Amino acid sequence: MDVKVLGAANEVGRSGFLVNCQGTKILLDYGVLFGKRGTPPQYPLHVKPRDLDAIVITHAHLDHSGNVPSLFVSGSTEVYATPPTLDLSKLLIEDMLKIEKNAHPFDIPELNSMIRNTKEIGFKQKITKGNATFELRESGHVIGGSTVLVESEKKRLFYTGDIKIHGSRMLREADLDVGDIDMLITESTYSQTDQTPRKESEKQLVEFANEVMDRKGTLFIPSFSVERSQEIACILKNANFKHRIIMDGMALKVNEIMFRYPEYLRDPQTFANAINSAISVREHKERKRVMEEPCAVISPAGMLVGGNAVYYLQQLAFDDKNGIALVSYQGEGTPGRKLLETGKVSSRGKDLNVSAEVKQFEFSGHSDRSELFELIKRIKGNPKVLTVHGDAESCSKFAQEIHEKFGLEAYAPNVNETVTI
Secondary structure, three states, rough: EEEEEEEEEOOOOOOOOOOEEEEEEEOOOOOOOOOOOOOOOEEEOOOOOHHHOOOOOOOHHHHHHOOOOHHOOOOOOEEEEOOOHHHHHHHHHHHHHHHOOOOOOOHHHHHHHHOOEEEEEOOOEEEEEEEEEEEEEEEEEOOEEEEEEEEOOOEEEEEEEEEEOOOOOOOOOOOOOOOEEEEEEEEEEEEEOOOHHHHHHHHHHHHHHHHHOOOEEEEEEEOOOHHHHHHHHHHHHHHHOOOEEEEEEOOHHHHHHHHHOOOOOOOEEEEEEEHHEEEEEEOOOHHHHHOOOOOOEEEOOOOOOOOOOOHHHHHHHOOOOEEEEEOOOOOOOOOOHHHHHHHHEEEEOOEEEEEEEEEOOOOOOOOHHHHHHHHHHHHHEEEEEEEEEEEEOHHHHHHHHHHHHOOEEEOOOOOOOOOEO
16 A cells, blocks of 8 residues: 655645555546635645545645545546535535635536435445455544545555544544544644633633623624634623624524534534524624624634634724634734734734734644644554644654654655655
């Protein structure tokens, strides 16, 4: 079994791994990497669709799914994903194409072709392709998100995609009962960072929300539309937050998709209660009206790059009774990172000081350092370990630490490198 690294080596984005099982070729993810604003997107190394026997999309985030339609420009192949992953991938890729017109080497016709050629599969459903079999397992990262187990010629590969070992309020724990493994491809995003425990982050967020309400302000929570927005709504509802919870933007479409797949949630009833009690805002004229009284507003985009978040930011940032809770990762060069580091936002071409109280809370959907070491400890066998999906230093250091702690052969591969087991 050979694995060719097409992307996601020493970077977060454009994930892609081509697994060659004695002639049967399975592509694990095929994503997009978004650079700083104004720079073109980057893609994994090109593969020919006719050379592939199957594509597996682990989850809907664009850094894992966003480039799959490019394989349908001049050909086609079979794509496999869970039902929520398929629906969310369609939503997110459509939105990407709408925002970045003509920026990608494909458009809606190729996306539609991808959807037509996608076969929905459930967790632990074994699929046979030529000399190989593969199956998906729960990852705890987003709804429908999966890891992948590939078997061929008595060799077994386990690819984590993005993984959250202990899940979240929304999702069950990752399924690591996969038996002996010969190769592990693991994400390394937060391999050098320990995050605030989830319960502590939740407590801090609720306290901040109540402080803002006490001073008759509005709490703005810019948040990723998939999973994070819904989780924040559940946290506030579970804490008996006494004020209105407003939801806006693409998160509303994600809510609809998540309602279709309750079996993929840890606690469907808690989710339903939180979302049904929130107020959905769908028209611009409603936005100003809902902020006339103290409330919490949850709206994408999580990094303040676009969407309705820009409107809420402009309306709320310059009054000190309001609060802004950043609950998503803030990428380099984004307005969210700028707000965190300088306390300023851009408005009508000028950088202005923000009067609202700004706080950041850790709610990552990725495993942190402690959880990633727990993952390595729980994996059986004597696998060769590839550390990917992190910056160069994180991947390299994590590989070194895995070798030192567990005695396993581990290293951070380069793009276009092929590894054999």
